[in-house]
Amino acid sequence: MDADLTRRQLLRGSAAGVGLAVTAGLATPAAAAPLGEYDVVVVGSGAAGMTAALTAAKRGLSVVVLEKAPTFGGSAARSGAGIWIPNNQVLLAAGVPDTPAKAAQYLAAVVGPGVPAARQEAFLRNGPAMIAFVMANSPLRFRFMEGYSDYYPELPGGLPNGRSIEPDQFDGNLLGAELANLNPPYLATPPGLVVFSADYKWLNLALVNAKGAAVAAECLARGTAAALAGQKPLTMGQSLAAGLRVGLQRGGVPVLLNTPLVDLNVENGAVTGVLTPTGLVRARRGVIVGSGGFEHNAAMRAQYQRQPIGTDWTVGAKENTGDGHRAGQRAGAALDLMDDAWWGPAIPTPGDPYFCLAERTLPGGLIVNQAGQRFVNEAAPYSDVVHTMYDKNPTAPDIPAWLIVDQNYRNRYLFRDIAPLLPFPDAWYAAGAVFKASTVQGLATQIGVPSAALKSTVDRFNGFARSGTDPEFRRGASVYDHYYTDPSVTPNSCLAPLWAAPYYALRLVPGDLGTKGGMRTDARARVLRPDGSVIRGLYAAGNASAAVMGHSYAGAGSTIGPAMTFGYIAANDV
Numbered sequence: 053m054d055a056d057l058t059r060r061q062l063l064r065g066s067a068a069g070v071g072l073a074v075t076a077g078l079a080t081p082a083a084a085a086p087l088g089e090y091d092v093v094v095v096g097s098g099a100a101g102m103t104a105a106l107t108a109a110k111r112g113l114s115v116v117v118l119e120k121a122p123t124f125g126g127s128a129a130r131s132g133a134g135i136w137i138p139n140n141q142v143l144l145a146a147g148v149p150d151t152p153a154k155a156a157q158y159l160a161a162v163v164g165p166g167v168p169a170a171r172q173e174a175f176l177r178n179g180p181a182m183i184a185f186v187m188a189n190s191p192l193r194f195r196f197m198e199g200y201s202d203y204y205p206e207l208p209g210g211l212p213n214g215r216s217i218e219p220d221q222f223d224g225n226l227l228g229a230e231l232a233n234l235n236p237p238y239l240a241t242p243p244g245l246v247v248f249s250a251d252y253k254w255l256n257l258a259l260v261n262a263k264g265a266a267v268a269a270e271c272l273a274r275g276t277a278a279a280l281a282g283q284k285p286l287t288m289g290q291s292l293a294a295g296l297r298v299g300l301q302r303g304g305v306p307v308l309l310n311t312p313l314v315d316l317n318v319e320n321g322a323v324t325g326v327l328t329p330t331g332l333v334r335a336r337r338g339v340i341v342g343s344g345g346f347e348h349n350a351a352m353r354a355q356y357q358r359q360p361i362g363t364d365w366t367v368g369a370k371e372n373t374g375d376g377h378r379a380g381q382r383a384g385a386a387l388d389l390m391d392d393a394w395w396g397p398a399i400p401t402p403g404d405p406y407f408c409l410a411e412r413t414l415p416g417g418l419i420v421n422q423a424g425q426r427f428v429n430e431a432a433p434y435s436d437v438v439h440t441m442y443d444k445n446p447t448a449p450d451i452p453a454w455l456i457v458d459q460n461y462r463n464r465y466l467f468r469d470i471a472p473l474l475p476f477p478d479a480w481y482a483a484g485a486v487f488k489a490s491t492v493q494g495l496a497t498q499i500g501v502p503s504a505a506l507k508s509t510v511d512r513f514n515g516f517a518r519s520g521t522d523p524e525f526r527r528g529a530s531v532y533d534h535y536y537t538d539p540s541v542t543p544n545s546c547l548a549p550l551w552a553a554p555y556y557a558l559r560l561v562p563g564d565l566g567t568k569g570g571m572r573t574d575a576r577a578r579v580l581r582p583d584g585s586v587i588r589g590l591y592a593a594g595n596a597s598a599a600v601m602g603h604s605y606a607g608a609g610s611t612i613g614p615a616m617t618f619g620y621i622a623a624n625d626v
């Protein structure tokens with residue numbers, strides 16, 4: 053179904069009476085033409101929005117998805133699409149020893165008492181049902197990300213082998229012409245390869261590890277097989293968004309691109325529709341807001357988040373500017389967790405920043421602050437590393453911090469998409485994202501860090517690496533720390549000495565995958581006012597709502613798993 057067709061369908065939609073009581077937003081709201089009427093209006097075509105729309109449609113409700121961007125999929129399409137849903141059927145079929153009791157114990161331990169137990173329970177109960185529903189009502193299939201540990205596997209109920217799944221390979225031909233409207237990935241896979249998120253761990257090691265080489269060969273074999281079969285293979289977020297979109301196509305749900313929510317329509321205290329620049333779309337039963345985070349809204353970031361912050365370090369979809377948050381607020385919604393985000397250290401490379409996952413964890417690297425001192429376990433969950441950066445920055449400046457590596461590290465491991473042995477791009481040097489020197493002291497001078505301090509930090513770190521114990525930050529003490537490491541390095545696969553010149557320093561800033569604060573919701577995904585009362589007709593899911601993860605991050609996929617689940621819950625409630 054193409055965008056033109058769906059727009060024509062919308063314009064034909066049954067026009068509701070006018071008599072608008074618009075809260076705010078449009079310059080001339082009274083002039084807004086009624087554009088159509090549906091049972092459910094969904095805002096945003098990301099993980100939350102498309103799952104909600106699919107669910108509502110399968111209940112037999114009439115549904116439309118309004119999407120601001122000229123493409124569909126949002127950050128979800130850009131993402132690695134890890135999905136953290138305990139006890140789902142894919143995990144259980146793979147033999148993961150999960151139980152509802154273990155999952156409840158773990159989630160409660162991770163998120164703490166700040167997240168109402170009823171919301172935690174709703175997520176854990178509905179998550180497996182959501183996965184089963186998506187598999188039954190779309191061509192999406194999923195695979196277990198074996199070994200991708202929960203982020204705190206030592207907490208009660210934590211699983212060191214993980215609870216994350218990701219979409220299976222998907223043939224883009226199933227989308228027909230709509231494939232051209234799929235939001236592109238954050239990092240394109242090299243042509244001819246079919247790569248899953250779970251492959252990255254091994255591709256980093258392809259030069260130094262037999263399994264790494266075998267996984268690289270497997271990626272090539274998948275790519276070759278797909279080409280011979282005439283397929284357009286999609287994986288990760290591309291597969292997730294395309295698969296959900298095919299589900300919507302089959303369910304006859306229009307997705308209107310270039311059609312932003314400008315405001316919510318409120319009548320007698322209830323939300324009854326969405327105002328767009330071209331008019332009002334009425335919702336008989338309710339509006340489900342899945343408009344993503346506010347990562348690209350500089351004013352909101354400055355208002356709610358710690359400094360320094362801006363919009364240059366996020367990798368989230370650029371249309372995510374908190375429109376749903378602001379419209380929700382105008383309708384009376386409370387906002388929570390606005391200071392937080394799905395953080396991770398990023399290298400401010402030209403163009404998109406690079407969200408640095410494996411590179412800060414692999415042996416042969418350490419992170420220092422501006423005094424040349426380590427300040428964090430480099431292999432800790434990415435969100436925690438940035439929380440620590442912000443906590444410590446006022447007294448011991450670490451924004452930017454520096455990832456220090458040596459040539460031995462560069463000879464062994466992939467760095468982003470730069471093969472081992474190859475130089476970092478000139479543009480990175482020109483942008484000040486990377487520096488190089490023949491000695492540690494020379495490197496310190498280049499980055500403005502005291503040279504004696506950096507030399508002494510590296511020497512001390514090298515001693516830890518030889519002994520295999522990091523008494524300062526316990527790097528390698530958690531099973532999670534070892535996910536992105538090199539198993540051939542002993543006695544601690546996270547730690548190797550830096551000894552081979554030249555040495556490199558990569559600038560690290562607080563990046564994010566998107567923000568996690570938003571409208572306060574209850575266990576039914578209904579939006580709440582500050583006094584706890586429900587705003588009738590208004591639901592929120594995904595990054596437009598305050599995360600069920602609270603200030604934490606349970607495992608790989610802790611944003612998409614809950615986004616899809618609360619989209620599903622909202623659409624079953626509406």
Ligand SMILES: Cc1cc2nc3c(=O)[nH]c(=O)nc-3n(C[C@H](O)[C@H](O)[C@H](O)COP(=O)(O)OP(=O)(O)OC[C@H]3O[C@@H](n4cnc5c(N)ncnc54)[C@H](O)[C@@H]3O)c2cc1C
Nearest residue numbers: 096098099100120126127128133134313344594595609612
């Ligand atoms: C590179 C990258 C990798 C990631 N990897 C993972 C991962 O492996 N696992 C994981 O769990 N998370 C991951 N994330 C995070 C994850 O993608 C997001 O947190 C998730 O997609 C949020 O879902 P959402 O539906 O709330 O928002 P999105 O998926 O961003 O969708 C929001 C949609 O709303 C639209 N929109 C915005 N404003 C309006 C408006 N006014 N009107 C109409 N539409 C609007 C946007 O254009 C967008 O299409 C990653 C993110 C990135 C960028």
